[in-house]
Amino acid sequence: MTAGSAAMYQAMTTMGLAAESGYKGRIKLEGDPKGATVLILGAGLAGMTAALELRQAGYKVKILEYNNRAGGRNWTVRGGDTFSELGGGKQTCEFEEGLYVNLGPWRIPYHHNGLLDYCKRLGVKLEPFQQINHNAFLHSSTAFGGKPQRVxxxxxxxxxxxxxxxxxxxxxxKLEGDVTKEDQEMLLEALKSWGALDKDYAYAKGLTSAEYRGYEKDPGGGLGAAPVPGDPIGLSDILKSKLWGSLANFALYEFQTTMFQPVGGMGKVGEAFAKEVGDLITFNAKVTKIDQDEKGVTVTYEDTTKPGAVQEASADWCICTIPLTILSQIEVKVSGAMQAAIAAVPYASSVKVGLQFKRRFWEEDDLIFGGVSYTDLPITQISYPSTGFNTTGKGVLLGCYTWNGPNSYEFTALSPQDRVKRAVEYGSQIHPQYKDEFENGVSWAWHRSPYTLGCAGDWTEEARQEHYGNLCQLDGRIMLAGEHASYIPAWQEGAILSALNAIGRLHKRVLQG
Known part of the structure; x- marks a missing residue:
């Protein structure tokens, strides 16, 4: 995520990570389904979106969910929560009441219209999420003596x-032939304004540049109140530091202002959906087999609280939102083309670490109110809370967020406790206050998540061309949905749009008889 902006954006677009939401308004499933039944596998946002809309359209719906809660990757961890990874890593969150960390999705772009519309419909209150904060840090362990620089x-x-x-x-x-003389004159004026240049078109220490980059000594009141401009960093130093690469994280379409977060944590979205469709969910249901014939679908599952107790659920149709990493290990009666598509998509590796501190030192000492600092250290980034500004008491940071690559695999291999320890060690190179102020923390490695075995579908352009269409087809009486069946993988919007598209096509098929 800290690569050059042009190359990164092209790569993200190719893989569907920077695609615009295709939400065109609320779905209308008109026509009588005549009592048709639908079995939905998974109570994440895709599954619950499908359940909500299908029931309203007159379908009889049932959901099977592996976890003992709804939401899937839409997950906020608070004090008292207990959870376990594969390999036996059990944790109990010790955060103070009111504090939380989103171990799954944590921000909503303003153009993710489907998710925003459901938040409005379901009464999920939103507040701004600070992505860019000019006072946050960009850090390289090999530049500026390891001292973090302000964005x-x-x-x-x-x-x-x-x-x-x-x-x-x-x-x-030198621009003759490319820019008219008149445009060159206007360009010079634009550069003077945009680049904070002085009357001689030079970028130099002075009050002009200080109006943009801040002051060595801020203006005050009374005697000695005159401001003192700071010294600009040399161009060569900036280029060699490669910190300019992180600036893309504030310019990319997905991260542009305004971004949002639910008040009280992203899990509020899943909770709001569950309030509508919770009566349809059977929890602790581990799917072991998905069978179908010309009349319907039968799913075999176990109650995870009673191992070995096999049960079955049947319906006319099935919407399966189980992550492909899990689904590829389940016996599923679908076509060879869909089987190949299910097996073709690996999942991205991601690790998050939430850290509680005795005080909000990032605000009190460093004047960082929200936003994200980026670093070349394995933790990759630090996100400051976008709520509770300028208050006393404890606070929680997102102290590590890795995405694929060696850093993510390294953190995944560690125990949850060691990840927290490492996050504190690395973070102290950016904020020396870490070691004195740290109290406790939690972590989650998505490749050790028993219900996803990864964070999100990691498509390549080649895989999309060969398998995406087959993955999204109605295969007999089974249809897949989820962020992996979208051009916006890893985002909740992708899950919702996939579900809406799937149930729209399913409804047409049902009405055909």
């Missing part, structure tokens, strides 16, 4: 230096 300084100085260079080229007439 504002790197962004403003890089922009200023490049504006000065372009202004010099423009003044020398």
């Amino acid at each position: 504002r300084d790197i962004k403003t100085d890089f922009q200023g230096h490049t504006s000065e260079l372009l202004a010099k080229v423009t003044q020398k007439g």
Whole structure:
């Protein structure tokens, strides 16, 4: 996520990670399904979206869910929660009341219209999520003596230096033939404003640049109140540090202002859906077999609280939202093409660590109110809470969020407790207060999650071309849905849109008789 912006955005678009939401408004399933029954596998957002809309359209719906809670990856952990990873890593969260960490999704782009609409319909209150904070840090362990730099300084100085260079080229007439003389004059004025250049089109220490990058000494009141400008960082130093690569995280379409978060944690979304369809859910249901014939679908499952107790559930149709990593290990009676599609998609590795501290030192000492700091250390980033600003008491940071690659695999291999320990050690290189202020923490490695075995579908362009259409087809009486069956994988919007598309096509098929 800290690669060059152009290359990263192209890669994300190719894999469907930067695609725009295709939500066109609330679905209307018109026509009488005549008592048709639908069995939904999985009570994540895709499964519960399908259940909510199908029941309203007159279908008889039942959901089987592996966990003892609804929401799936939509999951907020609070004090008192107990959970276990594969391999026996059991944890009990010790956060103070009111504090939480989102170990699954944690932010909502403003253009994820489907999710936002369901939040509105279900009464989920939202508040702004701070993605960009100019006062947060960009950190390289090999640049500036390991000292973190403010986002504002790197962004403003890089922009200023490049504006000065372009202004010099423009003044020398090097753009003749590409830009008209009139446009060159306007370009110079634009560069002066955009790049904080002085009257000589130079980016230099002074009050002009200080209005953008801040001051060495801020303006005050009374005697000695005059501001003192700071020294800009040299262009060569910025280039060699490679910190400019992290600026893409504030410019990409997915992360642009305004982003949102539910008040009280992302889990509030799953809880709101469960309030509507919770009576349809059978919890602790581990699916072991999915069979179908020309008349319907039969699913075999076990109650995880009573191992060995085999049960069956049948319906006319089935919407399966089980992650492909799990589904590929279950006996499923579908076509060879769909079997190949299920087996073709690996899942991304991701690890999150939540850390509770005695006080909100990032606000009190560093004046960082929300936002994200990025680093080349294995923790990758630190996200500061976007709520409870300027209050006393304890606070929780997202102290590590890895996504694929060596760092993610390294953290996955550690015990939950060792991940927390490492996150504190690495984080203290950015915030020295860590070691004195840290109290407790939790972590989650998604490849050790028993119900997902990974974070999200990790499509390649080649795999999409060959398998995506087959994955999304109505195969007999079975249809798949979930973020993996979308062009917005890893986002809740992808799960919702996939479910809406699936039930829309299923409904047409049912009405055909």
